[in-house]
Amino acid sequence: MQTQYRITGGTSSGIAASIESGVRDGGLAPGALLPTVRGLADELGVAANTVAAAYRALRQRGVVETDGRRGTRVRPRPPAQPRTGALPVPAGARDLSGGGPSPELLPEFGPALRRLDPPRVEYGDAGPYPPLIALGRDRLAADGVPVEALTVTGGALDGIERCLLAHTSPGDRVAVEDPGWSNLLDLVAALGLDPVPVGVDDGGPLAADLHRALRHGARAAIITSRAHNPTGAAVSAGRAAALRDVLSAHPDTLVIEDDHAAELADVPLHTLAGAGAHWAVVRSASKPYGPDLRLSLLAGDQTTVSRVTGRQRLGTGWVSHVLQRLVVELWGDPAVAETVTRAAAVYDARRTALIDALAQRGVPSRGRTGLNVWIPVADETTALAALRDAGWVVAPGARYRLRSEPAIRITVSTLSADDVHAVAAAVAAAVRPGAAGHGV
Ligand SMILES: Cc1ncc(COP(=O)(O)O)c(C=O)c1O
Numbered sequence: 007m008q009t010q011y012r013i014t015g016g017t018s019s020g021i022a023a024s025i026e027s028g029v030r031d032g033g034l035a036p037g038a039l040l041p042t043v044r045g046l047a048d049e050l051g052v053a054a055n056t057v058a059a060a061y062r063a064l065r066q067r068g069v070v071e072t073d074g075r076r077g078t079r080v081r082p083r084p085p086a087q088p089r090t091g092a093l094p095v096p097a098g099a100r101d102l103s104g105g106g107p108s109p110e111l112l113p114e115f116g117p118a119l120r121r122l123d124p125p126r127v128e129y130g131d132a133g134p135y136p137p138l139i140a141l142g143r144d145r146l147a148a149d150g151v152p153v154e155a156l157t158v159t160g161g162a163l164d165g166i167e168r169c170l171l172a173h174t175s176p177g178d179r180v181a182v183e184d185p186g187w188s189n190l191l192d193l194v195a196a197l198g199l200d201p202v203p204v205g206v207d208d209g210g211p212l213a214a215d216l217h218r219a220l221r222h223g224a225r226a227a228i229i230t231s232r233a234h235n236p237t238g239a240a241v242s243a244g245r246a247a248a249l250r251d252v253l254s255a256h257p258d259t260l261v262i263e264d265d266h267a268a269e270l271a272d273v274p275l276h277t278l279a280g281a282g283a284h285w286a287v288v289r290s291a292s293k294p295y296g297p298d299l300r301l302s303l304l305a306g307d308q309t310t311v312s313r314v315t316g317r318q319r320l321g322t323g324w325v326s327h328v329l330q331r332l333v334v335e336l337w338g339d340p341a342v343a344e345t346v347t348r349a350a351a352v353y354d355a356r357r358t359a360l361i362d363a364l365a366q367r368g369v370p371s372r373g374r375t376g377l378n379v380w381i382p383v384a385d386e387t388t389a390l391a392a393l394r395d396a397g398w399v400v401a402p403g404a405r406y407r408l409r410s411e412p413a414i415r416i417t418v419s420t421l422s423a424d425d426v427h428a429v430a431a432a433v434a435a436a437v438r439p440g441a442a443g444h445g446v
Contacts, residue, residue, distance in 0.1 A: 013040075013050070014054075016443070018059035018173050019415075021052075022060040023139065025040070025069070026069060029069055029080055030086045036081065036082045036373055038142075040070065040077065047127060068085050068194075071078075071195065079191070085196045095312040095399045098397060100398055102417050102418075105236075106297060107270075107296075108352075109291075110420075111349035113336060114310070115296070118366040121277060132327070134158045134315075135334070139158075141338075145337075146231065146287065152280050154307050155308045156305045157303075157315050158302070159288070159325065161297075161301065161302050163190065168315060169260065169304070169306070170226060174197070176197065177200065180201055180225065181226070182227075182408070183211055183412070184205060184410045185380070185408075186234075187230070187235040190192070194228075202222055203410070207239065209242040209244065209245040210240065213249050227253075228264060229241065230266070231262075232267045232375050233375045233377065235378060236378050236403070236415040237373070241275075241278075245275070257408060258283060258284070262285070266289075266290045267375065269343075269346050270294045271375060282304075284307055289302060289304065295342070301325055301329050312334075327423045353418065354416040357418045358373075360379050360426050363426075369430070378418065380413050380417050380419050381437065382413045386404055393432055396432035396435070402414065416432075
């Protein structure tokens with residue numbers, strides 16, 4: 007349905023500002039269809055080029071998206087809105103849509119914070135904290151990453167954004183996993199980059215699809231090493247070899263690997279680092295230790311890392327040494343390591359239990375590693391509504407998809423053994439009405 011919001015303006019920047027304020031204030035909801043270029047131009051008494059320029063500017067900032075003949079729409083989570091995108095959870099319902107770790111399985115910061123006595127850090131002393139860099143180098147090297155240069159960013163997504171900014175310009179094509187992490191797809195749109203979908207199976211991104219994306223001019227590729235969000239894929243040894251083969255024919259491609267699961271991952275890392283001249287491996291502290299740390303290691307080739315640190319210096323400057331020291335403390339504490347190992351085992355058990363319970367009811371699902379289970383459905387809206395009525399809020403696959411098939415994502419982080427069969431029965435009923443009583 008076309009929106010009732012009245013767009014105003016006589017110049018491209020005025021029209022863009024009017025649309026952006028509609029998005030900000032809610033007059034233009036996510037998904038709202040904008041008028042055609044010609045229709046709006048006639049209504050406002052301006053040239054079609056003026057409206058086209060406004061739409062282009064908004065597209066390059068990720069506020070709207072254009073899908074050929076289906077027209078221009080407000081993006082599902084436009085960067086003009088401060089909302090996190092969390093779904094409403096009705097009273098009494100359980101939220102399985104978040105994607106994050108279980109707060110109960112994260113290590114306590116208290117003991118490490120009590121041991122910290124950080125000195126005052128002056129501007130001149132700032133930058134990566136050398137002990138964190140030394141330990142990070144060892145950890146990454148142990149996982150086969152050929153660390154050339156290493157720095158610290160404010161989380162994985164911050165590191166990925168900085169790498170993209172270091173190597174791409176608006177309008178460039180970037181190969182992304184489809185399905186893929188919603189925040190990353192939103193970031194790619196907000197940077198004005200053109201996503202080229204690459205399919206994913208349990209072994210990681212499909213080599214043939216990456217090959218096609220690079221042939222179509224993709225200048226960068228972003229690949230989730232393990233605990234792929236939303237499907238749980240992890241790059242296997244064989245897939246890594248095949249992807250390296252593809253990349254060797256395009257040595258100028260920037261390859262960004264997102265190892266967000268890091269110490270939580272229960273499968274080995276098969277890195278693509280060094281397959282070409284420009285690469286980065288981003289390893290976040292968010293999932294194993296806590297999202298509020300806002301810290302990630304970023305290893306890469308000298309050019310990429312020096313561009314990232316050089317640009318970071320002109321903005322946030324550096325990641326606080328208080329946080330960097332805290333991560334060093336956490337890494338050095340055997341009790342913390344035990345908590346992380348236990349969390350990995352619990353997530354694995356929860357994921358596997360849900361996949362098995364679904365399979366018993368004839369519902370296929372995916373989730374080789376990580377915190378999520380991905381369940382193909384015929385219709386996301388119907389499945390989501392049925393699950394909400396049954397007391398479970400799950401994430402719509404649309405957030406994670408470009409061209410891939412409809413699905414829903416269930417985060418298992420907080421799913422206890424007692425919950426598993428109730429959720430599986432509700433999913434079975436939601437995806438195949440009439441089958442609820444089936445199985446166990
Ligand atoms: C694929 C992926 N990468 C990275 C992150 C976390 O990144 P950050 O370090 O920015 O918290 C997430 C969190 O959900 C994720 O799913």
